[in-house]
Each structure stands twice: as structure tokens, then as C-alpha cells.
Amino acid sequence: MVGTTQAAQLLKICAQRVRQLLYEGRIVGAKKVGRFWQIPLFKGMPKVKVGKRGPKGTWRKRLSSIPTLIHVNSHKIRSNSNNGTNEPVIVVRSGSRKIEAHHVKINGSCEVIYSRDRPLDCGAKVLIQVDSDVVVKPCVFADMS
Structure with a gap:
């Protein structure tokens, strides 16, 4: 929900x-x-009924072939340690969408991958891959102290 x-x-x-x-x-x-x-989610998205008049809705449909990737930004971990800040260090990527979070809950199966020879564009070599139909809930904490 x-x-x-x-x-x-x-x-x-x-x-x-x-x-x-x-x-x-x-x-x-x-x-x-x-x-x-x-609002309940169906395959990770709210389900909207078709309207009676006007053009069809153009809201985003979840693509079944694009997995969600989760990795840790080590540069932000170092920055948080050196500066005493509390920036989110976990990055959740789903297609072109990128969400930074402190905590991520994965409701379903996932896979941890070490990809030494094919890192992500940001340089991440260890990542968690989740199928697109699995619900991933990122959470950002306002103040951790």
C-alpha cells in the first residue's frame, strides 16, 4: 500500500x-x-481504470524485462564519514529512474551479483538485481541522530 x-x-x-x-x-x-x-499495488504499480471520455492515460507502464538494480555508493559513505553528514548511500535504479535511500525493503526474491569485468556506469561492481515484478520500497530518513 x-x-x-x-x-x-x-x-x-x-x-x-x-x-x-x-x-x-x-x-x-x-x-x-x-x-x-x-492505494494497493498490482505488480508494483497502482491499477487505474479506463475513463469513459477523452484520450487514454499515458502513465508509465512497468516494463517486465527491465530488472531493478540496487547498489551502494561508496563515495557517499566516505563523504558521510569525513564530513559527519547523513546522505543516502543506497541507489535503486529501475530503467531511467534513480532513487537514493538509507533503507531498502525488497518484497520478493533477489540476486547479489559481483561484476568485476562489467561494472555499472557509476563504477559499481557489486549489486543486487531484482525482477521488475518484485516490489522494492526505498526509504530516506530525515535525521539519523
């Missing part, structure tokens, strides 16, 4: 449009708990 902001990020639309879809009853399984919406 995700909120309106996370659903907007997944669908690549603004949060106000997600709220409009919610009020129209077009997001499958969504329910309001108190003041907040709880």
Missing part, C-alpha cells in the same frame, strides 16, 4: 491528478483511512 505522493511518482503524474482519479473512483482497491488514501 502506498499514499498519493508515492502513487504519483510511480505513475509519473502529479499528486493532484492522483487525487482526482481517487475521487472519481478510478484507482482499483484504493480506500481512505482517516485523512489519507491507501
Whole structure:
């Protein structure tokens, strides 16, 4: 379950449009708990019903062949140690999307890969590969102290 902001990020639309879809009853399984919406995910994405009028929606469809890659940015670890900062060091890449996080929860199977001869563009040689249908939840902590 995700909120309106996370659903907007997944669908690549603004949060106000997600709220409009919610009020129209077009997001499958969504329910309001108190003041907040709880939106279920189907294969990692909110499911939106087709509208009755107008053009088709152009929100992002999850590609089944592109895996999600997770790796650690060692430069930020060093920077955090030297400067006393708390920047997120875990990087989650899914297609062209890149999210930095302190904590990542993987709901499904994954694979740890050491790729000495074929590192990522950023230079990472050890990474976690997750199938595109597995839900990955990155989390950034505001203050760790």
C-alpha cells in the first residue's frame, strides 16, 4: 500500500491528478483511512481504470524485462564519514529512474551479483538485481541522530 505522493511518482503524474482519479473512483482497491488514501499495488504499480471520455492515460507502464538494480555508493559513505553528514548511500535504479535511500525493503526474491569485468556506469561492481515484478520500497530518513 502506498499514499498519493508515492502513487504519483510511480505513475509519473502529479499528486493532484492522483487525487482526482481517487475521487472519481478510478484507482482499483484504493480506500481512505482517516485523512489519507491507501492505494494497493498490482505488480508494483497502482491499477487505474479506463475513463469513459477523452484520450487514454499515458502513465508509465512497468516494463517486465527491465530488472531493478540496487547498489551502494561508496563515495557517499566516505563523504558521510569525513564530513559527519547523513546522505543516502543506497541507489535503486529501475530503467531511467534513480532513487537514493538509507533503507531498502525488497518484497520478493533477489540476486547479489559481483561484476568485476562489467561494472555499472557509476563504477559499481557489486549489486543486487531484482525482477521488475518484485516490489522494492526505498526509504530516506530525515535525521539519523
